[in-house]
Amino acid sequence: MDDGEYEVVIIGAGICGLATAVALHRKGIKSVVMEKSESLRNDTGTAIGIWQNGWRALDQLGVADSLRSTVIPIHRERIVSLDDGKEQLISINGEFRALRRKDIIDTLFDALPPATVKFGCQLESINTDTDTAKSVLRFLDGSSIIAKVVIGCDGGNSVVANYLNLKPTKIFSLCGVRGFTNYPNGHSFDHEFGLFRKDNILVGRIPMDDNMVYWFCAHPYLPEDERTWESPELIRRSTLEVLSAHPQEIEEMIKNADINSFSLARLRYRTPWDLLTGTFYKGAVVVAGDALHVMGPFLGQGGSAGLEDSVVLARHITQKGLKQVGNERKIMVEGLGEAFNMYAKQRRMRVLRLSLETYLTGMLLGATSRLKKVMYFMVLSFLFPIKNGHVDYDCGSL
Template sequence: MDAPRAVVIGSGIGGLMAAVALHRSGWQVTVLERAGSLQPVGAGIGLAPNAQRALDVIGLGDEIRSLAAWQGAGGMRGPDGRWLSRTDSTAAAERFGGPLVLVHRATLIDRIAARLPASAIRTDCPAYLVDPGVAGGRRAMIRTADGTTEADLVVGADGIHSGVRGALFPDHTGPSYAGFTTWRVVVPAPPEPFAPHETWGRGALWGTQPLKDGRIYAYAAAVAPAGERADDERAELLRRFGDWHTPVPEIIAAAGPEDVLRNDVYQMNRPLPAFHRGRTVLVGDSAHAMAPTLGQGGNQAIEDGIVLAHHVAPGRDLGAGLAGYTADRLPRTTAVVRKAAQVTRLMRLSSAPAVAVRDFVMSTLSRLGPGLVLRTFDGIADWRPPQHTYAAGTKDAQARPRSASPEEDRDVRR
């Protein structure tokens, strides 16, 4: 019998992960991307142990782990350089079963896409959902410049301002502005060694992390009106962060104006009623856009692809499988979105008294127990994929999928 056909709209991290996982489970997959290439918009991405275990399922986990560059101490600092909290890479790896790995998004996209047949990816091909289909009934329909095509499954992976999401849930309010903007750069490492850090100021933060190839991935965020832009974003970084501790000014100086990427942040404050309708399903930012303050947006998209393929293996009831995907992913991602929003509120504090209290609490918690900071990621970084997706005999063969807690279920119902 012919393999069932899945069409993925969008070739970001979530779309490609879903495509690879579906392909490996027996689906015939086509990825439709409106851009002219797979070159991603962005700079670096942090892959936590939960995403690495999902990447294990497609045979990519160890390859990504080999790119880990953070070793030794790191933590959170104030703009004057004082340490607010300290974290050790070994302690984090021991707690969650793996290191934090910083990679360039282009590296991750290339390595995931390489696990698909070259003919499976069509660029310069905008696609629109015409009919979501009916599980167990008519097929879904997608329109491209070449006409209308049918699919047994459509995966909406078209980003924060998803057209597929709008077609499935036209009455939903969609994402809203999170109140801050971000900048990202990748530059050569400064000559003086430094400890990886995230620095929190008044309504602003800066992060400096090493990449395996010797470059530095740096990111910044600041409270700003939506849509605001500077004529020279490098000069804007100097204005906002040029007097912060070393190596922040040196990193800004090493970047050219064309190296600085700026994006406003949007988040899904109100969860969707479901992640599927008919034969169509959402993954990644299309389903659960979140603030980057936990570094989990891409990680959750990676999880989505693996869990989706687990539930909709060919030969199973598609409607039940998509309902199972929603039941697994909606509570978990809603909880992560809300936790990221809580961290965002702390980052956005701008009054001197409020910032002083925030920094004092962080510093005190760190002195009482370094592991207290890591607890922020309990229930997130320790996630494991569904068991049967692993090959027999692997280290994680006894892993179990993490179920939503009763508290998370109540959050979603509210």
């Protein structure tokens, strides 16, 4: 990579990084996205649920309609307790669909000007030039660049978050398995989000079209899970063992899943109290997406929260951090402090509430004693009495 100087550098070409680049592009701000992998990371992961707050953000980014055409809408949740046989049906108010991660990545990438994303650029360190207040980014290949603005969208192990002295992420006592299952002759599932709970195991199932189903399973982590991470077939076998007491339709779903779609990972989170007191930005360096608020998948809000970040951040940079120079809009470093402060104020309580509800849900699922389960359930019911109340949120216009 050639050394150079850039207006805005985004670290990470995941969903939030690409969405932030698209948001800035729509506001006339040129950015470059530095991605450590050698190609677009559109072959990892399976799908993510996008609730109405996420679709509002996608609408602002101008990519929602093309993504809507790829999957079916989901109209209700069916929550089944396999321990006592109780079942609850909840109508979904607003829009909810599960999107393939590949489709989101590809659509956002296609919405950017050519050569916006540079591959094979793994960030090693960030330093600030005291004379210019600009950031000097050094990469593992020995190259370096200068940037007026650095936006860290580099995931849960973020180099940018470390630069801001955000505390390390923590690990739930749970791991997550995900995959796709194709039913060549069509499946019989309604357009509903099925959630099946048994002991400390949670299984979710979301139809994507008449043939394809996205599923996930969260279950207690066992040390022997480490050996299965790199083998899809071992992931399948271990998951079937975990779900051996579940209904046959769930076991069949795992047996018939696409072997290449399996993934297994420990579930990580940034604690709510770290988000309450942590630094979202320093100088002209700021974080967004999982780099800021990585959370468990229990609410299905990690991806949508990152999309919200991209819209809010681009809006405030446009309002406070720009000046017109000829036909171009240039970053005004002296205005970035106010822009980032506004971004931090707007996002802090939003991601704090999401992270707190996710944290409590994960602790409830992973609790091994009845007393702890009752305690977490009572706290959740008191703080978040409205089921799915977090999806009734609008991040505003771009």
